[in-house]
Amino acid sequence: MADAPDLDTPTSLARNDVRSVTEALNASLADCFALYLKTKNFHWHVSGPHFRDYHLMLDEQAAQILGVTDLIAERVRKIGGTTLRSIGDVARRQTINDNDREQVPASDMLAELRDDNLKLVEQFRAVKAAAESAGDNATSGIVDDWTDEAEQRAWFLFEAGRN
Template sequence: MENPVASTNPKLSTPSDLQRNETRSVADALNVALADCFALYLKTKNFHWHVSGPHFHDYHLLMDAQATQILGVTDAIAERVRKTGNVTLRSIGDVARHQTIKDNDAPFVGPEDMLAELRDDNLKLVEVFRTVKDAAEEARDNATSGIVDEWTDQAEERAWFLFEATRKG
């Protein structure tokens, strides 16, 4: 059976019954999500490395656990792109071209500002995942539609924990 979703490079062909044009929009959305996960991972690690203050230990551990979870999603996203017969990100430059989450190169960020920025970025990632969900459902890509729910839940939980960590009194 000829693969209806063959990559433009036959060496990267992947068997699938999904339609090529439909999966391209899913792959595009997934690649934005992947770029945002890498950007959020690096920002979370940056803040983990540079957090200071009286809650150092708790914030340091929270950000490390969250960074590990975010990084863990990246492989699943990239592999989902490949399963649909498309290609995924290849470099830091490719990440930069696709990401919607902004970098933070400030020489100092206070701990509460770190947590608030990460909270907002995780909520931005939730929106990106919803775009993936919409594209997947339109393409009748049940597998992507199902798996993105878990990623969304994880990002919502991270945002919740970051919100609670910044509450006063």
């Protein structure tokens, strides 16, 4: 990917630091979009004896994930970076795998989303490391909330999937 032109956004971060933090944020943003769509997919297609509980939980989780996407993208812009522009851009950067299977048992849905949320936690930890290395205290602080939310989603999915 070609370097984006420098923006005149006021920031005290060095150009290389903006790039490293932007790269980490955009990677987590791509995974948030992938996880959002997968969560909605499973919300739409879940079935079985716990349908209502799972359907509602997955809808709540999808809304929470979607809410984080705007915060991530705005953080990228605040520090002078550019962010994702298309579904293709998301697809090129995402590390969370899609699930296009027509039938997925509810227990498999919960386990897959649990693991994906934990993968997102790892992405957020990479953002934290990049932000701290750059001296970007604001990004370092806000990513803690996103990490906590992803860990909570993973915990709920784990508990809901217990036999």
